[in-house]
Amino acid sequence: MRRFLGAAAALALIGGLSACGGDGDNEASSEAETEQVTLTVFAAASLTSTFTELGERFEAENEGVSVEFNFAGSSDLVAQIQNGSPADVFASADEKNMEKATGDDLVEGEPTLFAANTLQIVTAPGNPKDIEGFEDLAAEDVTLVICAPEVPCGAATKEVEESSGVTLSPSSEESAVTDVLAKVTSGEADAGLVYVTDAVGAGDAVESISFPEAAEAVNDYPIAVLSDSEHGDVAQRFVDFVLGPMGQEVLGEAGFVQSE
Amino acid sequence: MTDTPALECEILLEERGVDLRLEVADGETVAVLGPNGAGKSTLLSTIAGTLRPDRGSARLGSETLFDVDTGGRGLWRQPHARGIALLAQDALLFPHLTVTENVAFGPRSRGVPRRAAREAARRWLDEVGAGEYAGRKPSQLSGGQAQRISVARALAAEPRLLLLDEPMAALDVTMVPSVRQMLRRVLADRTSVIVTHDVLDALLLADRVVVLEDGGVAEEGPTADVLARPRSTFGASIADVNLWPGTATKDGVRSTGGAEMHGAAHIAVDPGQPAIAAFAPRAVALYLEPPVGSPRNVLPARVRELEPRGATVRVRVDGPGGAEMSAEVTAGALAELGLVPGTEVFAVVKATEVTTYPA
Amino acid sequence: MRSPQYSGLPAWVYVPAVAGAAFVLLPLLALMARVDWSQFISLITSESSVAALRLSLITASISTVACLVLGVPMAIVLVRTRFAGQSVLRSLVLLPMVLPPVVGGIALLYTFGRRGLLGEHLEVLGIQIAFSTAAVVLAQTFVSLPFLVVSLEGTLRTAGQRYDIVAATLGAKPTTVLRRVTLPLVLPGLASGAILAFARALGEFGATITFAGSLQGVTRTLPLEIYLQREVDPDAAVALSLVLVVVAVLVIGLVRGSRGQM
Numbered sequence: 001m002r003r004f005l006g007a008a009a010a011l012a013l014i015g016g017l018s019a020c021g022g023d024g025d026n027e028a029s030s031e032a033e034t035e036q037v038t039l040t041v042f043a044a045a046s047l048t049s050t051f052t053e054l055g056e057r058f059e060a061e062n063e064g065v066s067v068e069f070n071f072a073g074s075s076d077l078v079a080q081i082q083n084g085s086p087a088d089v090f091a092s093a094d095e096k097n098m099e100k101a102t103g104d105d106l107v108e109g110e111p112t113l114f115a116a117n118t119l120q121i122v123t124a125p126g127n128p129k130d131i132e133g134f135e136d137l138a139a140e141d142v143t144l145v146i147c148a149p150e151v152p153c154g155a156a157t158k159e160v161e162e163s164s165g166v167t168l169s170p171s172s173e174e175s176a177v178t179d180v181l182a183k184v185t186s187g188e189a190d191a192g193l194v195y196v197t198d199a200v201g202a203g204d205a206v207e208s209i210s211f212p213e214a215a216e217a218v219n220d221y222p223i224a225v226l227s228d229s230e231h232g233d234v235a236q237r238f239v240d241f242v243l244g245p246m247g248q249e250v251l252g253e254a255g256f257v258q259s260e
Numbered sequence: 261m262t263d264t265p266a267l268e269c270e271i272l273l274e275e276r277g278v279d280l281r282l283e284v285a286d287g288e289t290v291a292v293l294g295p296n297g298a299g300k301s302t303l304l305s306t307i308a309g310t311l312r313p314d315r316g317s318a319r320l321g322s323e324t325l326f327d328v329d330t331g332g333r334g335l336w337r338q339p340h341a342r343g344i345a346l347l348a349q350d351a352l353l354f355p356h357l358t359v360t361e362n363v364a365f366g367p368r369s370r371g372v373p374r375r376a377a378r379e380a381a382r383r384w385l386d387e388v389g390a391g392e393y394a395g396r397k398p399s400q401l402s403g404g405q406a407q408r409i410s411v412a413r414a415l416a417a418e419p420r421l422l423l424l425d426e427p428m429a430a431l432d433v434t435m436v437p438s439v440r441q442m443l444r445r446v447l448a449d450r451t452s453v454i455v456t457h458d459v460l461d462a463l464l465l466a467d468r469v470v471v472l473e474d475g476g477v478a479e480e481g482p483t484a485d486v487l488a489r490p491r492s493t494f495g496a497s498i499a500d501v502n503l504w505p506g507t508a509t510k511d512g513v514r515s516t517g518g519a520e521m522h523g524a525a526h527i528a529v530d531p532g533q534p535a536i537a538a539f540a541p542r543a544v545a546l547y548l549e550p551p552v553g554s555p556r557n558v559l560p561a562r563v564r565e566l567e568p569r570g571a572t573v574r575v576r577v578d579g580p581g582g583a584e585m586s587a588e589v590t591a592g593a594l595a596e597l598g599l600v601p602g603t604e605v606f607a608v609v610k611a612t613e614v615t616t617y618p619a
Numbered sequence: 620m621r622s623p624q625y626s627g628l629p630a631w632v633y634v635p636a637v638a639g640a641a642f643v644l645l646p647l648l649a650l651m652a653r654v655d656w657s658q659f660i661s662l663i664t665s666e667s668s669v670a671a672l673r674l675s676l677i678t679a680s681i682s683t684v685a686c687l688v689l690g691v692p693m694a695i696v697l698v699r700t701r702f703a704g705q706s707v708l709r710s711l712v713l714l715p716m717v718l719p720p721v722v723g724g725i726a727l728l729y730t731f732g733r734r735g736l737l738g739e740h741l742e743v744l745g746i747q748i749a750f751s752t753a754a755v756v757l758a759q760t761f762v763s764l765p766f767l768v769v770s771l772e773g774t775l776r777t778a779g780q781r782y783d784i785v786a787a788t789l790g791a792k793p794t795t796v797l798r799r800v801t802l803p804l805v806l807p808g809l810a811s812g813a814i815l816a817f818a819r820a821l822g823e824f825g826a827t828i829t830f831a832g833s834l835q836g837v838t839r840t841l842p843l844e845i846y847l848q849r850e851v852d853p854d855a856a857v858a859l860s861l862v863l864v865v866v867a868v869l870v871i872g873l874v875r876g877s878r879g880q881m
Binding site: 073075079143145148150151170171172173174175179182183186187188189 | 728732733734749750828829831832833834838839843846847848849850851852853
Binding site: 308309310338339340341342343344345346348350352354355356365366369370413414417419423 | 781782785786787788789790792793796799804806
């Protein structure tokens with residue numbers, strides 16, 4: 001009985017904290033901004049490794065600033081921002097989702113494109129089906145896995161298909177790039193179409209093949225400071241950092257290209 | 261009846277401490293009596309084939325049921341291939357089948373066509389006096405009705421041996437006499453083994469009694485002999501009841517010698533029919549003078565023998581017309597009355613403790 | 620009307636009890652509140668929705684049959700026999716119930732996948748399971764089988780063996796006993812087990828997406844369709860979610876009904 005009441009009290013406490021936590025934080029930080037600032041960055045899942053690294057470097061350069069990330073699918077992040085989640089910076093994996101945020105006046109100023117991603121073919125190590133280009137993916141004996149057209153990588157795949165005139169007949173249309181990769185690395189599929197950054201992240205588990213048609217579908221990543229941010233200046237500094245030489249170097253190592 | 265044994269079995273189960281031998285003659289009904297844990301159910305389960313003994317063998321007629329040596333290896337006939345039906349305390353009618361389907365289950369399992377099986381079922385239902393319930397579901401039956409149908413179901417399977425495991429123990433007492441009479445009719449010429457704790461079952465249904473104690477046979481013999489002169493502890497304990505056979509009157513039983521025993525008439529037996537009255541020794545009180553008031557059962561008697569049993573003494577007396585009975589008397593009362601063999605006494609039996617049964 | 624009975628409960632018990640009920644019901648209400656009713660019919664009758672619903676119903680039905688074919692004998696053997704390692708086996712059989720479905724999907728991949736334990740040999744025979752509807756059925760059967768086994772096991776234990784013994788002594792062969800006595804007696808448990816298995820199969824997501832892939836009309840079942848639609852058309856996802864909720868409510872009602880007969 002006593003234990004139960006304790007647990008109930010703890011639950012109530014957590015509920016209360018999360019309900020009013022935002023306010024408390026903001027007041028504290030505006031009073032003593034120079035002392036401690038926590039920057040909350042909402043970033044697309046494909047940015048997980050690069051932004052984690054950039055966050056650490058940014059913290060090292062800016063004393064008193066700590067960066068916290070919320071990595072998820074871009075559409076989930078927009079939905080969270082629309083529902084009032086406190087965030088300072090939003091980095092989206094596509095312009096469509098960023099437009100949702102700008103449309104609702106949630107963004108301070110104009111979003112900036114900070115990176116671009118293109119598609120790449122991945123095959124099982126050793127490339128057993130001898131795939132050399134985009135056309136080879138349409139061969140009948142190739143078990144191909146791509147992203148569903150509803151998600152950004154699938155939309156890009158569709159664009160390449162349309163512009164190149166090659167019709168693919170995939171065995172599966174996954175809802176996430178990671179699912180495509182998993183099917184190739186496990187050997188279930190002979191080939192898959194993923195972003196360059198995902199192919200780089202997969203390392204030796206796959207063999208990557210670039211193809212010229214990929215240029216038809218470049219996926220641009222926009223970043224913006226959110227209008228509800230309580231530390232707009234620090235947020236802007238982070239955006240500048242991502243756009244600066246250090247940010248671009250880290251992104252480049254991960255396979256991103258510079259946006260045009 | 262011939263003297264060729266129809267069932268012959270010998271079983272050893274070390275874990276349960278059972279080591280016994282049983283023979284049942286062709287057409288004979290044997291009552292197996294004994295305290296809890298004596299091995300009665302183990303015996304039936306082994307014969308039926310649902311329990312494998314460590315060692316033993318059994319033959320039914322010319323057929324071997326099982327013949328296993330140490331560790332239970334050897335010949336073992338499956339229960340369904342033994343031709344042995346087992347009736348338990350509970351009727352265990354299949355709840356999802358109608359009464360007719362229940363009784364037709366045995367014939368259908370033998371491969372009898374549906375229509376013939378149903379006809380057989382009706383015959384057996386009539387035989388046990390349950391024809392009117394043919395279309396019912398078991399949930400719509402009383403315990404007594406269900407047990408009758410369970411008997412019909414067992415018989416319809418045309419078993420060569422019928423095993424009954426306390427078939428009336430779970431019945432309402434008012435149901436027992438009629439079910440017992442029905443069993444008496446159907447068991448008459450059947451090889452059967454009935455496990456019971458009721459001396460009346462032994463008396464009315466069995467030709468022979470086997471008393472089990474501690475996993476072995478303590479005594480066996482014709483029912484009347486065992487009840488009259490029990491040699492085992494358990495035999496003595498169940499024989500410890502006064503039985504008063506005769507013909508039914510409107511509220512009791514008139515003995516062959518002409519003396520009437522009035523009873524609590526809650527079990528109806530048609531007057532003139534054979535009946536038996538039963539009462540415990542402690543229901544019998546002895547007086548030197550005719551008692552005051554007007555008790556209904558006052559019988560002149562003469563003390564024949566005294567048998568001390570702990571704090572009490574069993575006094576056997578000869579009543580009118582050759583009837584005999586036992587009375588339970590405290591040692592104090594015995595001394596006060598000064599009873600010795602030959603003393604003339606008046607035996608008073610409380611009518612409320614006398615139960616009458618159809619015989 | 621129920622007659623007032625002494626419940627013997629302390630008053631404070633009602634607070635968490637009501638909170639718990641609200642915790643379960645509120646999200647459902649929230650879901651219903653988000654449904655765009657004017658578009659509801661058109662959302663759930665779109666080509667991709669119908670294909671997903673159809674595929675879900677077909678695969679869940681086949682999986683349920685597979686669960687019955689495999690699960691009934693399993694439950695009977697587990698209840699009626701004694702063998703070494705039985706209790707361990709019993710626990711392991713229930714594993715898919717508590718395992719994250721994605722783990723089940725990975726395990727299936729390494730069994731029936733192209734390079735899997737069995738898949739390798741099937742591949743030689745020209746049978747490819749991955750990315751086929753058969754893979755969906757395998758994934759669903761894998762996760763729902765324990766539900767049928769557990770439900771039937773309980774009913775079998777409660778029913779006991781007494782009727783089966785009677786049937787055998789009436790001359791019925793083991794197969795006859797199973798068909799005419801054992802199974803009819805546990806029918807309520809069997810029915811509720813089958814319904815639960817069907818429901819679990821219908822809701823299966825993790826193992827399917829990991830093992831079977833996602834292609835309209837072939838492997839993209841309703842839960843996968845919902846997951847995908849969430850990206851582009853949240854209204855469609857909500858509408859389809861409601862369809863699954865309705866199916867789930869029907870299933871619970873059916874289970875309650877079949878249990879009530881016992």
